[in-house]
Amino acid sequence: MRIDKLLWFLRLAKTRTVAQGLAQEGHMRLNGRRIERAHQKVAPGDVLTVPIGAHVRVIEILALPTRRGPASEAQACYRVLDASPSHPVAAPLQH
Incomplete structure (x- = not known):
C-alpha cells in the first residue's frame, strides 16, 4: 500500500493531499x-516515524487497512512505539 494512502486510512492525516505532502517533505x-x-x-511489520504537528510519532504497522473507517478501526492497524507523551530532552524546563 502507498504511504500517503496509509496515513490517510490510519487518520494520521486529515486528507490524502496532506498525507502526500508529509511524505514528500522528506x-x-x-x-x-x-x-x-x-x-x-x-507493509505490515514496518516502523514509521511521522512528524505530526509539534510531535513525532513512531508506529509499527500491524495490518493494512482496507478503508478509511472509524478511528477505532484505524488504531487497531498500528501500535504506538513512543508511548511517552514527550521525550525528556525535548520537554520544557521546569523551574
Missing part, C-alpha cells in the same frame, strides 16, 4: 530510511 522515516515519495510502499 521528514518521515520508514524502517529508519528517509521517505521522499508519496508512492513509497508500506
Whole structure:
C-alpha cells in the first residue's frame, strides 16, 4: 500500500493531499530510511516515524487497512512505539 494512502486510512492525516505532502517533505522515516515519495510502499511489520504537528510519532504497522473507517478501526492497524507523551530532552524546563 502507498504511504500517503496509509496515513490517510490510519487518520494520521486529515486528507490524502496532506498525507502526500508529509511524505514528500522528506521528514518521515520508514524502517529508519528517509521517505521522499508519496508512492513509497508500506507493509505490515514496518516502523514509521511521522512528524505530526509539534510531535513525532513512531508506529509499527500491524495490518493494512482496507478503508478509511472509524478511528477505532484505524488504531487497531498500528501500535504506538513512543508511548511517552514527550521525550525528556525535548520537554520544557521546569523551574
